[in-house]
Amino acid sequence: MNMMKKRVLMLLLSCLLLWAVVAAPASAAAPEPDLSGVPGTWAPGATPSNLNPNYPVILFVQGLISNAGTWYKTNDMYQTAYNNGYQTAFVELYDSGGPSRNMWDNGKLLADKIVEISKAFPGKKLVIVAHSKGGLDSQTALVHYGAYPYVSHLLTLGSPHHGSQLADLAYSFWAKWLVDLIGMKTEGTYSLQTSYMKHFRSITDSHANASKNKIYTFAGKGWHGSKLISLAGDGSKLIYFAGGLYLSIFGPNDGAVTVKSAHNPKGTMVKIGPWDHKVVHNGTPMFPLIKPYLTVPAGLAAEAESSGQSVAQETNPLDLVQPGSMLIRGGKHESTAVERFLVENDVRSITFDWIADQPADHLELIAPNGEKRTIAVEVEQDQELFKSAWHHTAVVAKPEQGEWTLQALSQKPGAHLLTVQYDSALSDSLKLTTEDKQKFLVETDGNELPSNKLNVRYDVRFIPEQGNPGKKKVQPLKQQAEAGANNELDLTAAQEPGVYQTSVEVQGVTAQGVPFERSMLRSVYVDKQGGRH
Numbered sequence: 001m002n003m004m005k006k007r008v009l010m011l012l013l014s015c016l017l018l019w020a021v022v023a024a025p026a027s028a029a030a031p032e033p034d035l036s037g038v039p040g041t042w043a044p045g046a047t048p049s050n051l052n053p054n055y056p057v058i059l060f061v062q063g064l065i066s067n068a069g070t071w072y073k074t075n076d077m078y079q080t081a082y083n084n085g086y087q088t089a090f091v092e093l094y095d096s097g098g099p100s101r102n103m104w105d106n107g108k109l110l111a112d113k114i115v116e117i118s119k120a121f122p123g124k125k126l127v128i129v130a131h132s133k134g135g136l137d138s139q140t141a142l143v144h145y146g147a148y149p150y151v152s153h154l155l156t157l158g159s160p161h162h163g164s165q166l167a168d169l170a171y172s173f174w175a176k177w178l179v180d181l182i183g184m185k186t187e188g189t190y191s192l193q194t195s196y197m198k199h200f201r202s203i204t205d206s207h208a209n210a211s212k213n214k215i216y217t218f219a220g221k222g223w224h225g226s227k228l229i230s231l232a233g234d235g236s237k238l239i240y241f242a243g244g245l246y247l248s249i250f251g252p253n254d255g256a257v258t259v260k261s262a263h264n265p266k267g268t269m270v271k272i273g274p275w276d277h278k279v280v281h282n283g284t285p286m287f288p289l290i291k292p293y294l295t296v297p298a299g300l301a302a303e304a305e306s307s308g309q310s311v312a313q314e315t316n317p318l319d320l321v322q323p324g325s326m327l328i329r330g331g332k333h334e335s336t337a338v339e340r341f342l343v344e345n346d347v348r349s350i351t352f353d354w355i356a357d358q359p360a361d362h363l364e365l366i367a368p369n370g371e372k373r374t375i376a377v378e379v380e381q382d383q384e385l386f387k388s389a390w391h392h393t394a395v396v397a398k399p400e401q402g403e404w405t406l407q408a409l410s411q412k413p414g415a416h417l418l419t420v421q422y423d424s425a426l427s428d429s430l431k432l433t434t435e436d437k438q439k440f441l442v443e444t445d446g447n448e449l450p451s452n453k454l455n456v457r458y459d460v461r462f463i464p465e466q467g468n469p470g471k472k473k474v475q476p477l478k479q480q481a482e483a484g485a486n487n488e489l490d491l492t493a494a495q496e497p498g499v500y501q502t503s504v505e506v507q508g509v510t511a512q513g514v515p516f517e518r519s520m521l522r523s524v525y526v527d528k529q530g531g532r533h
């Protein structure tokens with residue numbers, strides 16, 4: 001009996017040793033690709049020892065203001081794909097070596113690189129896994145620049161297929177000082193304005209190549225609670241909270257992209273999960289979810305299996321009325337910056353975000369009675385459209401009505417942007433609507449707010465069509481934006497190609513006679529054929 005036990009133990013030990021020899025190379029650290037952030041360069045990942053010859057090659061595509069290292073520097077996506085037996089490739093787009101570019105520039109560069117990469121893996125198709133704006137760049141390469149024959153399908157992780165309201169905010173009247181200072185008025189940011197993206201969708205979804213590749217999308221809604229755990233071991237902190245806070249008035253989001261925007265009209269929404277914009281492309285949580293979609297037959301089977309879980313898509317998911325729950329202020333400041341804002345009666349809470357080019361040394365919130373309030377402020381550095389700017393966010397429950405003051409003390413002059421979000425009944429009764437992309441109208445439901453007691457001011461800023469002379473200039477066009485009676489703005493005369501970004505200031509009194517104020521944003525894109533989006 002003892003002899004039998006020894007034989008069994010020896011057999012088990014032999015199996016464990018054999019397993020260790022086979023598994024070790026696949027779980028060993030994968031050598032990083034030989035890339036240095038130069039646009040137009042690409043490199044293969046290491047070939048895993050457990051390579052499955054039937055697997056496609058995964059081409060990883062970066063997002064806005066990013067580089068190829070986003071997949072392996074602070075992310076285990078590359079390592080996870082390597083462990084699972086996949087060959088990989090990485091490419092540097094224009095964002096890697098300078099200001100972010102639009103989907104046309106990045107798409108053309110990517111299409112050229114796809115041809116090169118495909119030749120390096122003869123007999124194999126590529127599967128693109130793209131993060132954020134990389135999904136738009138990838139679809140542009142496939143559809144508009146003819147790279148579809150080399151790629152089986154496209155997986156997008158938190159991609160703004162309908163743009164981002166944060167890009168609209170960056171081009172607003174209030175943010176002009178801050179974004180000029182931090183250098184974020186780029187071609188990439190311009191192209192993500194929601195009206196421009198409506199134009200992009202109109203010429204992309206109707207294109208003959210639009211259905212040549214399967215598209216699978218994943219979206220996050222975890223902006224308010226997810227944490228970034230640094231792989232370098234320097235702790236954790238909340239990120240994307242401030243972006244998510246602003247986007248929350250438009251629905252669930254990951255801190256940079258709303259769930260509605262992450263839908264691709266030609267794709268299948270696979271899963272909406274509790275991820276922020278960073279986690280949505282990390283290997284540990286996401287690779288098990290995307291793996292069934294990396295091969296065409298498996299992807300089709302997985303699509304059929306999960307079709308009941310897919311969220312229904314809207315024809316124009318961002319073509320909605322904008323609620324009146326936000327106040328926006330901004331400008332240049334010396335070492336001390338001061339902004340004042342009104343709080344009306346029956347406000348349940350306010351949440352403010354002070355965005356500046358430098359972290360504030362001290363923030364003071366002063367109540368209407370002159371009392372200085374002690375508040376818990378979260379401080380973080382932006383990761384996306386306001387990258388390098390600093391957010392200072394806090395919540396005040398049941399604030400008194402009247403004029404509040406926020407003071408920020410900094411070491412040197414700079415610029416700032418303040419957003420205040422109101423949780424109140426008034427916010428639900430005030431909205432901004434458009435008619436045929438020509439007329440803007442501030443409306444109320446008549447209950448909490450009499451419409452005849454509103455004072456509405458419109459500021460229209462024109463950003464000319466890309467490719468035209470002076471395309472980077474932002475021009476106030478009051479002569480083309482006439483404010484008439486009934487709180488209406490008529491943009492019929494606006495015909496030159498480009499984006500007309502409209503900032504709206506609303507002042508009035510509530511039914512109880514208490515003053516209030518709100519801000520709204522909406523843009524219209526006029527294309528070269530005169531179409532309005």
